[in-house]
Amino acid sequence: MKKLKSILAMLLCFSLFATAGCTEQIDNENIIATVDGKAISKSEYMLYLYEATRDFNEIGGNDIWETDFDGQSAENVVKERAFTTMLHVKVTADKANKYKVSLSDEDKTAAKERGDTELASMTEQQKEIISISQQDIYRIMEDASLYRKVIEAVTKDYQLSEADFNAYFEQNKEAQRTAYTQYTINTILIPDHQTAQEISQRLKQGEEFQAVYQQYETNSQNEEFVGTTQSYKNRLDATFNIDFNFEQGQITDPISTEDGYFIIYIDQKSVPDDAQLKELIKSEYISSMKQQVFTDELNQWLADTEIERNDSVWNTIEMIP
Numbered sequence: 001m002k003k004l005k006s007i008l009a010m011l012l013c014f015s016l017f018a019t020a021g022c023t024e025q026i027d028n029e030n031i032i033a034t035v036d037g038k039a040i041s042k043s044e045y046m047l048y049l050y051e052a053t054r055d056f057n058e059i060g061g062n063d064i065w066e067t068d069f070d071g072q073s074a075e076n077v078v079k080e081r082a083f084t085t086m087l088h089v090k091v092t093a094d095k096a097n098k099y100k101v102s103l104s105d106e107d108k109t110a111a112k113e114r115g116d117t118e119l120a121s122m123t124e125q126q127k128e129i130i131s132i133s134q135q136d137i138y139r140i141m142e143d144a145s146l147y148r149k150v151i152e153a154v155t156k157d158y159q160l161s162e163a164d165f166n167a168y169f170e171q172n173k174e175a176q177r178t179a180y181t182q183y184t185i186n187t188i189l190i191p192d193h194q195t196a197q198e199i200s201q202r203l204k205q206g207e208e209f210q211a212v213y214q215q216y217e218t219n220s221q222n223e224e225f226v227g228t229t230q231s232y233k234n235r236l237d238a239t240f241n242i243d244f245n246f247e248q249g250q251i252t253d254p255i256s257t258e259d260g261y262f263i264i265y266i267d268q269k270s271v272p273d274d275a276q277l278k279e280l281i282k283s284e285y286i287s288s289m290k291q292q293v294f295t296d297e298l299n300q301w302l303a304d305t306e307i308e309r310n311d312s313v314w315n316t317i318e319m320i321p
Helices: 002-010 012-019 042-060 062-066 074-093 105-120 124-130 134-155 162-179 193-204 209-213 233-240 274-303
Strands: 031-035 038-041 182-190 227-232 255-257 260-270 307-309
Touching (some): 031 074, 038 042, 042 074, 074 134, 182 233
Antiparallel strands (some): 031 038, 031 307
């Protein structure tokens, strides 16, 4: 459930588009919205919906589609996320000239490569539903590149206030210390609970971990956490959907995931001191402050932009399998 709450927090920006004004009513079955009178095609939105659906699946797994988000279904949340993301990219990329931002030939080549990768990731059924041309995919990827460059331009003059950062650090350091506790773990992934329980007991009784590990083949989409790995507690919490609070040398009970049951041996646990912790969270703090600078600017752009969604098209949108 922690994982789902973090997703919901990420989606709170969905209401932003509602603050914009409206243009004349749209009467075109191929246009899903206009931004300052410029049409956005349904197929362009469908590409954003494809990406948002894929991200949701990766973050929350299949169970997320049964989740209620404060009265909204997961499908509606994803549809709104895709629409809002599309608006943010379009409105921000449109400011490229203002900030003297442009794409180099290398940027355009990279955007084309991302477009080819995106297209290759789709099934034939998905391609048919999205119904977008290769050139339009390239253009959308170029918009995404401009979006990132404009953010950099908007935030380039941000200066860290050491006083503000130190105050933030003192207020949050214990929670952050917990989040940035680093674990070195060894894992075994087992498909069924009974076998996993038996293996966990064998390990707790002193059987050598590596000897047991080599007896079982792993078939997991989450290869990063199979075998031996290092990670911080906050990532382990999210990955295994538990409060990952174990001590060095401990063997866990089987932990249920979509891939099966993980048995984890805690090889090392390292709690950062104040100096280490400051270095760990400073870049995160700076990124957060820069994001706030950009968000304030973006909100003003949205308030000054006339946006209309074509409800006759919007109401026909279905999820992409």
